[in-house]
Amino acid sequence: MILRHILSVLAFAVVSFAAQGLSHFAVNADHFAAITHLRADPVIPMGLAAMVVQGGIMSVALHRWHPRRARVTDGLAIALAFGVFLVSYIALVEPAKYTVPDIRAWIAVEAVVGAVQFTLFGVVLGAIHAWPGQPTRVDA
Numbered sequence: 001m002i003l004r005h006i007l008s009v010l011a012f013a014v015v016s017f018a019a020q021g022l023s024h025f026a027v028n029a030d031h032f033a034a035i036t037h038l039r040a041d042p043v044i045p046m047g048l049a050a051m052v053v054q055g056g057i058m059s060v061a062l063h064r065w066h067p068r069r070a071r072v073t074d075g076l077a078i079a080l081a082f083g084v085f086l087v088s089y090i091a092l093v094e095p096a097k098y099t100v101p102d103i104r105a106w107i108a109v110e111a112v113v114g115a116v117q118f119t120l121f122g123v124v125l126g127a128i129h130a131w132p133g134q135p136t137r138v139d140a
Contacts, residue, residue: 001063004059004063004128004129004131005056005059005060005063007128008055008056008058008059008062008128008129009052009055010055011055011121011124011128012051012054012055012058012125013048013051013052013055015117015120015121015124016051016117016121018120019113019116019120020113028109031101031105031109034101034102035101036099037098037099054082054086055121057082058078058125059125059128059129061078061082062075062078062126062129063129065078066129069129069130069132070126070130071130072123072126072127072130073126075123075125075127075128075129076119076122076123076125077122078122078125079119079121079122079125080118080119080122082118083114083117083118083119083121083122084118086114086118087110087111087114087118090110090114091106091107091111091114092107094106094110095107
């Protein structure tokens with residue numbers, strides 16, 4: 001079971017870097033360049049720590065919900081539930097607290113990228129937990 005959790009955390013990091021990196025540095029680069037309160041050099045270890053915590057929580061939540069064998073749709077349900085929880089803060093509260101160039105654009109960018117990130121991760125999370133090659137234990 002530990003292998004499933006490790007793979008889930010790694011998958012969350014990969015999916016998050018892909019979705020958020022593509023958004024920040026390619027698709028929405030102009031949007032993020034206009035935000036003056038962003039660090040020029042982000043503190044990567046802090047972001048990685050958040051991904052480990054978030055990916056671990058979602059993996060354990062899926063395992064607790066379906067301890068024997070989850071399906072891809074179960075992983076999707078867990079990831080989307082957590083995604084709505086996390087992205088609602090990022091999309092709605094952050095532009096309420098910080099001066100952003102365009103509140104509507106901020107909400108749209110963060111909501112769309114968050115939806116992509118957590119949808120992709122949900123499919124991968126479900127696939128990892130549905131994989132029959134690794135035995136599971138109810139108490140693991």
